[in-house]
Amino acid sequence: MRDTTLLLQTIIALQDTIVTAVKFDEQGVIADVRPSWRVPRCGDCQRKCPAYDARQRSWRHLDLGGMVCRIRYSIRRVSCPKCGVKVEAVPWAASGSRFTWPFELHTTYLAQQNDKTTVTKVMRIGWVTVGKIIQHVVAEQLGGVDRLDNLRLIGIDEISYRRRHEYITVVVDHERGVVVWAAKGKSADTLKPFFEALGPERLAKLESVTIDMSAAYIKAVTEAAPDATIIFDRFHVQKLANEAVDAVRRDEVREAEPEDKKALKTPGGRCSRTLGI
CATH class of the missing domain: 1.10.10 (Arc Repressor Mutant, subunit A)
Structure with missing residues (x-):
């Protein structure tokens, strides 16, 4: 049995966790464990505290060999002089998580x-x-x-979900390459909480804002950060330019003489959609 628990402890690989027993039931594997420390710690401040009662609890762990694996332990309540009565901290899970x-x-x-x-x-x-x-x-x-600190170059765009019936506005920090803010909607009012959260001092540090030519976003940016440079992203600029070229080309094809139409079309017979910028 000891060999089994040592093997499972190696496989489970939970830091500061000792496997004390292993059993199987209809759901999978159950590993009885305990923290490597003896004196319990407060789940909030991590201070060592005396315990006065315990209750068995289980946590779901990563599956083992296709079987559901659960971690089981009699977790104790502690009397913390700073935080009061709290559930003890365990090394394998966050406080309150199962x-x-x-x-x-x-x-x-x-x-x-x-x-x-x-x-x-x-x-x-x-x-x-x-x-x-x-x-x-x-x-x-x-x-x-605070993800809104030290923003200089940001991008604003929307993503759709529920088959394009709903939208989320997303703000990214171009320098760090991370999302810093998001909210449901795609209007100028959607962005107001973001600029309000930035505040005047941080707004003054914004140098440029990349957007997709949305009138709502232009309005929101110019009102909140008038000194920031608005940059239309290349994809949308190129898309509009290609559409304009296609529109002109189609008009030319309709009005051209039969012998000239072939020269105005691609070998595939469709108007070219390629424009280098």
């Missing part, structure tokens, strides 16, 4: 690469749970850092 850190991080990674339905099937959890895990991991990874 999933281990590796499970949450893997779920979040999959959500970056796939749609939520695929993630629910792979991880065998509900789509609401996927969303909660993402929110928790993002908040934890940010660690209280």
Whole structure:
């Protein structure tokens, strides 16, 4: 049995966690564990505190060999002189979470690469749970850092969902290559909370804003940051130029003599859509 627990401890690979027993049930694997430290710690401030009761709890871990794996432990309540009565901290999961850190991080990674339905099937959890895990991991990874600090060169664009019936406005920091703000909608009013959150001091530091020629975005930027340079992104500028060239070319084709029409068309018979800028 000891060999089995040592093997599972190696496979599970949870830091500061000792596997004390292993069993199997109809759902999969259950690993009884405990923290490597003996004295419990407050789940909020991590201070060592006395414990006075315990209750068994389980956490979902990454699957093992296609079987659901759960971590089980009798978690204690502690009396913290600073925070009061709290549940103790455990090294394998965040306070209040029913999933281990590796499970949450893997779920979040999959959500970056796939749609939520695929993630629910792979991880065998509900789509609401996927969303909660993402929110928790993002908040934890940010660690209280204000993403709106030190913005100079930003980009604003919208993405659609629900078959283009709904939109989300996204603001990115071009220098860091990260999303710094997002909100539902694509109007000038959608962007107002972003500029209000920046405040006058940080707004004054904005040097340029890249947008997609949206009248709503132009209005929002010029009102909030009049000194920032508005830059229309290359994709939309080139798209409009190509459409204008195509429109002129089609008019020319309609009015041209039969012998000239061939020269105005591509070998495939359709108007050219290529314009180098």
